[in-house]
Amino acid sequence: MTKSKHNVTIKGTKDGLVFYLDATCSLDDLLAELKEKVENSHQQILTGPVISVTVHAGMRYLSPEQETQVIDILRQRGNLVIKSVQSDVITKEQALQDKLASRVHIHTKTVRSGQIIRHEGDLLLLGDVNPGGLLLCTGNVFVLGSLRGMAHAGCEGNRECIIAARRMIPTQLRIAGVTSLPSNEWGDVETSMEFAFLLDGRMAIESISRLHKVRPALGQLSLMK
Structure with missing residues (x-):
């Protein structure tokens, strides 16, 4: 045949x-x-x-x-x-990365005192958050500048969200329903980029280099590399 x-x-x-x-x-x-x-x-x-x-x-x-x-x-x-x-097939990791990247909103202006930036999804700020300024979003917060004001990630209850900043000196951090006031670890000293996350129900802070270990899915975001 x-x-x-x-x-x-x-x-x-x-x-x-x-x-x-x-x-x-x-x-x-x-x-x-x-x-x-x-x-x-x-x-x-x-x-x-x-x-x-x-x-x-x-x-x-x-x-x-x-x-x-x-x-x-x-x-x-x-x-x-x-x-x-x-190939028309993408891997599970690629699909997850595309999904994450598509949710990121980019804001390019400094958040000044009294100003509130709200977003549904992840927020990437190319600037600073001044004291009295607030970032509020349902997803993750990434600040490629100084975070001197307030940031609230996972505002609808997502406890897996993080708050990352090039310079972490906030007046207040909040993830889901957990609030953290300034810590002695967040001094006015220039350090490498850090991120805050919830560990056993409490706020923790780590170098951004450990993001792939703490939140593997987020570690795949090329914008953070």
């Missing part, structure tokens, strides 16, 4: 060749057909001058090791230059 379905389809474009990989067959069958086409068939398009190749895996997830297997087979042809390996 003749096989009608191809696990690997090669198409030429103005930018080079595109290898489309079937998402339903086994990986062994896929690699076997890819190797067969690279070594024995399609000689007219797989020989000659250097040509750019894009691999499109569609709804198939390729691990880094599997991606390397595909690339190694293609590199048997010295004229094939692998431009990229694309």
Whole structure:
């Protein structure tokens, strides 16, 4: 019986060749057909001058090791230059990062005394919070400046939220329903960026370098790196 379905389809474009990989067959069958086409068939398009190749895996997830297997087979042809390996599938970590990043609102002005900034989701402030100013949001608070005023994260009750600042010298911090007044740890001394979070129901403070350990999901946010 003749096989009608191809696990690997090669198409030429103005930018080079595109290898489309079937998402339903086994990986062994896929690699076997890819190797067969690279070594024995399609000689007219797989020989000659250097040509750019894009691999499109569609709804198939390729691990880094599997991606390397595909690339190694293609590199048997010295004229094939692998431009990229694309997939319509994203990892759980990527999906979580995209979800977090989409919720971040950026505010670029200093929050002055008597001013209140409210936001639903996460808030990134590119500026300072002066004494008497207040940041109030349902998500996390990130201040890339001095936090001298007040900040309330997780104002609707989310105890997993954090408050981070380049310079942490607040008049008051609040996460969900837990309030913390200034601590001796928050002096008027320039330090590395810190963040406050709830630990066993009490406010704790750590260097931002430990964010990935305390809140792994938040540690994936590229804007904090």
